[in-house]
Amino acid sequence: MEYKKKLIEVALPLEAINEASAYEKMPGIGPHPRGIHLWWARRPLAAARAVIWSSLVDDPSSHPDQFPTEEAQNQERQRLFAILEKLVKWKNSNDPEILAEAKAEIMKSTCGNPPALLDPFAGGGAIPLEAQRLGLEAHASDLNPVAVMINKAMIEIPPKFAGQPPVNPNSNLIGGMWAGVTGLAEDVRYYGEWMKNEAFKRIGHLYPKVKDEHGQTHTVIAWIWARTVKCPNPACGCEMPLIHSFEIAKKKGKTVYLSPVFEDKKVRFTIKDGKNKDDGTVNRKGASCIKCGTPVGFPYIRDEGKAKRMKKQLIAIVAEGRKGRIYIEANDEHVFAAEVQKPSEYPDAQLPYNPRNFNTAIYGLENFSELFTNRQLVALSTFSDLLSDTLKKIIDDAKTSDIEDDQLSLSDGGKGALAYAQAICTYLAFAVSSVALKLILKSQMR
Ligand SMILES: [Zn+2]
Incomplete structure (x- = not known):
């Protein structure tokens, strides 16, 4: 030719x-x-x-x-x-x-x-x-x-179930046409919501709401933590937070910063509106004590980390306000709320030692589990455990739907209840994995 x-x-x-x-x-x-x-x-x-x-x-x-x-x-x-x-x-x-x-x-x-x-x-x-x-x-x-899983989820799985209506019990109420993968997407949404609600029943109590200065309660969006080490200056000894920037919100029309208040060997932060051009307490060159200004090099911080003396401090709480996010001072109730037991079981492994790409190991954080707070570990384990409950629920729902039950798994080329439930759980597992991955990447230090 x-x-x-x-x-x-x-x-x-x-x-x-x-x-x-x-x-x-x-x-x-x-x-x-x-x-x-x-x-x-x-x-x-x-x-x-x-x-x-x-x-x-x-x-x-x-x-x-x-x-x-x-x-x-x-x-x-x-x-x-x-x-x-x-x-x-x-x-x-x-x-x-x-x-x-x-x-x-x-x-x-x-x-x-x-x-x-x-x-x-x-x-x-x-x-x-x-x-x-x-x-x-x-x-x-x-x-x-x-x-491989990303490719399967994106390319291989959707066409298998194209044109199928969803199997969740609510879908009868919605009715209508299910062109392409809209049925599959509807089930991913439904069972994702189901998982979220189940998780809330199991661990919702670990996430208290926060009161603002007027006594109104708000749902917390995020707790902002800083790692701390003890200031090496013996005359000071402050537990010094390592913070890149005092500005915690930098949006048009809403800039909020942390203002330190010193109490003995501790520092707490009040929250103020406006800009703050001050450098944080740590940058690429090193850190400095927030209280006495002593420069503190990375070798000291790393040694403190390896000696397991690095701590963490809650520095602010981000919550849902009536008109967007609001920022609230840290308080003991919310510090204690995070002090939960580790889950009885969780997967763990040693992090690869590759400080150029991922440097937590040089600060003494050598295992994956050390990159999460206990409460994060509990949440991730809860969602991970819920996946198998969700799988069972979808299989049950699918069996009562029009879907033909060939009893085959997705990997065996199935298209029935089991394979369909596994397909939906693949997307939900990705959601859990994405959260874990984001937390891991956030724990990276400079
Ligand atoms: Zn100091």
Whole structure:
């Protein structure tokens, strides 16, 4: 077969592709497949879509019979560019007309028989996802099991259950049509909510509400903690918090900062409105004591950490106000509330020693479990335990639905109650894992 030059080998509308790729990274553009789980070095979907499409579509110079002159070829190329420029736009990602037009060009250039695509190192799955979008048979693999699960959840599982209505008991009330994976998505939402409510029954009491200065109670969004070490200056000995910035909210129209109040060898923080340009007590070069100003190098902090003398201090509470977030001073009740027993069982392992990439080990935090507070460990274990209860519940609900029960698991190619329940639990497990991962990444120190 005569080799035909592909569009990607000749020219691409790079500006439009770059622009679409940058747009995708902006916050607030709506749900993005990357939201399923964190993965490193994700590639923009627009770029993957453009590369796949232009690797399959012939460059007009490959068809001198149809486009004999350079001018004719240029004109045809501009027509193809116009299709590609529409195709890469975020808002057109699921536009059936634009996708059909793009697919038609692929069919034309491949004599109606497009090749399958294999991405052997698929990572976050941008390439196989876009191959599937363009109507190709997509295959993906990766050495990392998390990447494999991301690809399964994004590419393999949804088409299996496409067009199916949800199985949850509320769905009868909703009624309506369940095109694509809207049924599956509805069940993920329903059982996710169910898990949240069950978790609240089990551990909600560990998360007290907070009172503001007017005595009104509010739901807490976050407790802000700082790590502390004892000031090496013997005349001071203050338990010094390591804080990057005193400003804890930096939003337009709402800036709030921590103002220290010294009490013997301790410091507490009141919360004030306005800006505070003061440096925090720790930066890339080292730390300083908040009370006496003594410079404190990282070697001292690391030694204190290794000797298990590093502590933590609650420095502020973020809560839901009537008009957005409010910031409330730390108090003993909320410090005690966090002092819960570790769960009786939880997975643990030693962190890989690789301080350049992840440096908690040089501060004496050597195991995964040490990166979480006890209360976080309890919450993560509770959600993890709830997954198996949720699985059972979905199987029961699915058995009373129209879904055919083939008794096979997802990995055995099943499509029945068990496989469907496992599919939903895959997405819910990703939600739990995402929380754990965010907490791990937050525990990284400078
Ligand atoms: Zn000091």
